[in-house]
Amino acid sequence: MALLLGRNLTRTYSVGRQLVTALATVSLEVIAGHFLVITGPSGAGKSTLLNLLSGLEKPTSGEVLYKNISLSKINESKLANIRNSAFGFIFQIPHVLPHKTVFENVAMPFNYGTISDPDHYKRLCLEHLEYVGLGKLVDRSPNTLSGGELQRLVFARALVRNPEVIFADEPTGSLDAANSTIILDLLKEQADRGRAVVMVTHEKEAMAYGSDILELKKV
Amino acid sequence: MAKIDDILIELNLDLKDAWGGLLRRKVRSLLGSLGITIGVVALVAMLSIGEGAKQKALDRIASLGLHTIRVEDARTGVGITNLSYGLVLKDTQKISAWLGDRGSVGYFSRATNIAIYNNQLKGQGTVMGVNPEWFKAEKWLVANGRPLLPDDMTRQNRVCLLGASIASDLQVSVGSNLRLHNIPCIVVGIMAAKGRLLTEGTGLSTLDFDNTVVMPWSGFPFVKVVAEEPILDGLLVTLKKIPEREILPIAEQVEEIIAVSHRSVRDFSMVVPLKLLHKVKETQNLFAWVMGSIASLSLLVGGIGVMNVMLANISEQTREIGLRMAIGATKKRIISLFLCHSLLLTLSGGILGSLLGLLAALAIQWLAGWEVAFSGVSLILGPVSAGVTGLLFGIYPAMRAASLTPARALRES
Numbered sequence A: 001m002a003l004l005l006g007r008n009l010t011r012t013y014s015v016g017r018q019l020v021t022a023l024a025t026v027s028l029e030v031i032a033g034h035f036l037v038i039t040g041p042s043g044a045g046k047s048t049l050l051n052l053l054s055g056l057e058k059p060t061s062g063e064v065l066y067k068n069i070s071l072s073k074i075n076e077s078k079l080a081n082i083r084n085s086a087f088g089f090i091f092q093i094p095h096v097l098p099h100k101t102v103f104e105n106v107a108m109p110f111n112y113g114t115i116s117d118p119d120h121y122k123r124l125c126l127e128h129l130e131y132v133g134l135g136k137l138v139d140r141s142p143n144t145l146s147g148g149e150l151q152r153l154v155f156a157r158a159l160v161r162n163p164e165v166i167f168a169d170e171p172t173g174s175l176d177a178a179n180s181t182i183i184l185d186l187l188k189e190q191a192d193r194g195r196a197v198v199m200v201t202h203e204k205e206a207m208a209y210g211s212d213i214l215e216l217k218k219v
Numbered sequence B: 001m002a003k004i005d006d007i008l009i010e011l012n013l014d015l016k017d018a019w020g021g022l023l024r025r026k027v028r029s030l031l032g033s034l035g036i037t038i039g040v041v042a043l044v045a046m047l048s049i050g051e052g053a054k055q056k057a058l059d060r061i062a063s064l065g066l067h068t069i070r071v072e073d074a075r076t077g078v079g080i081t082n083l084s085y086g087l088v089l090k091d092t093q094k095i096s097a098w099l100g101d102r103g104s105v106g107y108f109s110r111a112t113n114i115a116i117y118n119n120q121l122k123g124q125g126t127v128m129g130v131n132p133e134w135f136k137a138e139k140w141l142v143a144n145g146r147p148l149l150p151d152d153m154t155r156q157n158r159v160c161l162l163g164a165s166i167a168s169d170l171q172v173s174v175g176s177n178l179r180l181h182n183i184p185c186i187v188v189g190i191m192a193a194k195g196r197l198l199t200e201g202t203g204l205s206t207l208d209f210d211n212t213v214v215m216p217w218s219g220f221p222f223v224k225v226v227a228e229e230p231i232l233d234g235l236l237v238t239l240k241k242i243p244e245r246e247i248l249p250i251a252e253q254v255e256e257i258i259a260v261s262h263r264s265v266r267d268f269s270m271v272v273p274l275k276l277l278h279k280v281k282e283t284q285n286l287f288a289w290v291m292g293s294i295a296s297l298s299l300l301v302g303g304i305g306v307m308n309v310m311l312a313n314i315s316e317q318t319r320e321i322g323l324r325m326a327i328g329a330t331k332k333r334i335i336s337l338f339l340c341h342s343l344l345l346t347l348s349g350g351i352l353g354s355l356l357g358l359l360a361a362l363a364i365q366w367l368a369g370w371e372v373a374f375s376g377v378s379l380i381l382g383p384v385s386a387g388v389t390g391l392l393f394g395i396y397p398a399m400r401a402a403s404l405t406p407a408r409a410l411r412e413s
């Protein structure tokens, strides 16, 4: 069964007086345990598609169903809750809160989700930091981390809430080959563990990790 | 209720988060809340000065007695006519008769700079001839010996009671034989220290209790006599069990009685402490208005400063806001975060301002010699009004932050 279903997704932007079509009538399924790679030339609408699937923005027409719930029809706070509890995000630039420690950054999703018992969430955060190899850097400032370490921090943050889908938009775009491999291996492992992975990339090496490939053409 | 618990937990998280954001840009935060700080300094300093002035006025009124009417001799010396010689015993009898059991009439005559001898020791002071009603009305306590009694009046006893300072200066004790100028007099009481009557600014003559000797008026040897009529220097009408609103009408009647008896010659002055109280309240109200306007204005200016800082913070943190939304922050939480931020900004400015305001008030007291007083209200009012300003001026930036869509915010470079 599809976790996510995109139906006839179209997204247009008005830039000045012009209407730019970023994505036109794309339909797709996101399935648990699959590693979906979305590829295509720059400007083809890959990021737009990822944003629509993950509820970061709304389609101009068409709809995204998450477990048969239309993301366009639920209210803003329900959508935020789904992003918090069911989705994990990795971006090309590792977005962090620079004034918080590595640990605090990984714990951020708990700030916006239901907090069970504090010991439990602390353990989860530490476990995931350990998992991505940052166990020794928990109290460091993100400013002192390398690009590869930052991306692994983001990875840990994407995993702490035990998401069903991991969205990664060119996660290796700003990394060297060695760090890219680490991230791609981690993503692959998540797909193998039964999570759905949706990754945007235009790199050949990265595409090779995919179990399904969707290629977008420029409209 | 679980719902309220959740809200409190979230609020706590956002407050901590916002505090971190505040510390992140220390100089900017400090400068941004400077307007608020200065506003609150002014507010607290002015409230303290106002409170000090009010306290001083209230002390004066309490010293004079709220339920009293004080009348003093105000003959100018020029153009004395035979229409009126000044305050006389007959005036007190008329007032007393009209008042009945609503009050008592004390009176006194006074002689200043009288040489006072206790054997070899010599001093100088004011000697007053008073009636027992006056004595009682001033609530002057006897430390040693006995008070002035009605019997002293009827027998015209040459007895006296001494204020605390002059008694100790002249080493006087109960039973001492004094000479006032050249009049012998037996000491029957030593008074407790009382300080001065707070007449400053009222037009009443000064009265330094501790350097005063009192005698029964009937035996007072220094009374001024005009046309064979002994002249009184002052009356002290004390009202009993009279509601406050009846005091002023009674005072008018008393004035009328004296005026008629003096054939309309204005040779006396009258002070009603209750009137002073009303004046104090009026002044306080005016002061509150002026101060309120200045404070609101400076809070307004401060609030705009805070709004500016918040808008700068938010445009700088657009991508972070996008990130927070991506990982699950609702619009409500974004609003909450930035409202907490501006609240903490102004609240800390307000608390700092309150402390500096206290220091400023103390400095003013020290340098200018003005009385200042600190009311709890002024200390609370500063931070509270600062906090309210923070919330009001934080709404627009917070709403703006929350209106971003996560995808657009994340795309921001």
Ligand SMILES: Nc1ncnc2c1ncn2[C@@H]1O[C@H](COP(=O)(O)OP(=O)(O)O)[C@@H](O)[C@H]1O
Pocket (backbone or CB within 6 Å): A013, A014, A015, A020, A021, A022, A023, A040, A041, A042, A043, A044, A045, A046, A047, A048, A049, B408, B411
């Ligand atoms: N917020 C936006 N406003 C205007 N145009 C946009 C916006 N987001 C994307 N676009 C346009 O939509 C097209 C697709 O963008 P994007 O999805 O980022 O492409 P890709 O990720 O494949 O490079 C591009 O032409 C881009 O300029």
Ligand SMILES: [Mg+2]
Pocket (backbone or CB within 6 Å): A046, A047, A048
């Ligand atoms: Mg892209």
